[in-house]
Amino acid sequence: MIVFRYLSREVLVTLSAVSAVLLVIIMSGRFIKYLAQAAQGALDPGVLFLIMGFRLPGFLQLILPLGLFLGILLAYGRLYLDSEMTVLTATGMSQQRLMAYSLMPALLVALLVAWLSLGLAPQGVTEQMRILNEQDALTEFDTLVPGRFQAMKDGSRVTYSEALSKDRSELGGVFISEKRFSREGGKERGITVLVAQNGRQEIQADGSRYLILENGYRYDGNPGEADYRAIQYDTYGVLLPKPAVSAEISEREAIATRELIGSDKLRLQSELQWRLSLPLLVFVITLLAVPLSRVNPRQGRFLKLLPAILLYMAYLGLLIAARGQIDKGKIPPALGLWWVHGVFVLIGLALLYWEPLRLRWARRQVAKEVARG
Incomplete structure (x- = not known):
């Protein structure tokens, strides 16, 4: 023993x-x-x-x-x-x-x-x-952290918010950068930059969610080139994609x-x-x-x-x-x-x-x- x-x-x-x-x-x-x-x-x-x-x-x-x-x-x-x-x-x-x-x-x-x-x-x-x-089931809006650049879609989309309310319903100082790709071949066509003073989340009847930006600008163009297009807007809607979670x-x-x-x-x-x-x-x-x-x-x-x-x-x-x-x-x-x-x-x-x-x-x-x- x-x-x-x-x-x-x-x-x-x-x-x-x-x-x-x-x-x-x-x-x-x-x-x-x-x-x-x-x-x-x-x-x-x-x-x-x-x-x-x-x-x-x-x-x-x-x-x-x-x-x-x-x-x-x-x-x-x-x-x-x-x-x-x-x-x-x-x-x-x-x-x-x-x-x-x-x-x-x-x-x-x-x-x-x-x-x-x-x-x-x-x-x-x-x-x-x-x-x-x-x-x-969360969206980019739900996982956003104020004061930090957040990459989505394998880095093709970057979101930044300077401020975020406690109930996550209001944004302040919004910056969104997203690459644009062609439908045929998926080649990169340029980049779109959105800046806005304020933003809020809006849920549609079909369940899709949009980020409604207010008082901002949209810039379209190619990095390294001078042919940028600038558009000023009062209200602009951005579809919020769902994060892809690897199970x-x-x-x-x-x-x-x-x-x-x-x-x-x-x-x-x-x-x-x-x-x-x-x-x-x-x-x-x-x-x-x-x-x-x-x-x-x-x-x-x-x-x-x-x-x-x-x-x-x-x-x-x-x-x-x-x-x-x-x-x-x-x-x-x-x-x-x-x-x-x-x-x-x-x-x-x-x-x-x-x-x-x-x-x-x-x-x-x-x-x-x-x-x-």
Whole structure:
């Protein structure tokens, strides 16, 4: 029991450290993307942390299996390097017993991943889609920040307002710059600049929104040329475009697991198998990681780390590819993703029993040579 607690603590501590680092890296990259959209006015800055919080279960369901895989490799690799595993082997610790001990932390991780993939992750995606749909209904007027130039339409439109009322109904000191493109070929034809002392939002009967500018000028022309046209106006209407929000999620990810069960649609069947595959993935990678963590102290603990990571990437990549083939109907749902797990279970068993069988064969050869001598 003492050995079991010691091994479990080593694995879980390393798992926590590795998962935390991976989570920070992945969430930082995704947060930067959302932050860029907020800077362009496509997202309200106030919902950024809400979106990241709802995406957290989806990140963790993929990070935890990888964290466990690396945790076993690094923790057991250190034990082999410090000859602690040699001492444990001398006291009767076999590879099968080590595997049994390793499956207990794996069971905890698998239960957590199952909770995330079958429950929390779909709920998080649902809430994220709700927030993004609300953001998609906003206009440039709703996301405008006074005193800041705001780019829209991939930089082809820039809006600036010197002042903005608390109820966001009145603007002061308005500046709008927009590139003009030809209808045929989409070539840039020039630039239009609008300046006005005041502005207000007006909603039409069809739901479209206009920014009504008052007491200003419109300038049309090409940068670098002197043929600008200036028009003074008392009232001018500008259609407010809707910000384009990049969701990067699919609707089936938001469907509750209970609704996927019994569905005859291929995309929903593959989604259900994918969610069930993530907890199963935890046990299979444990079967792979335990024999791969066995290293020679002279070779160092990182010798097998790169091949192990490549094997894990091949496993996950094959699951993703098989999922896509199920969606296209090229793999029957009955076969589904299960054959991928079966292949890597066989690989894990081969890795687990290869070394003991090799040593047993070597001992037999030595015994034969001694008998002959």
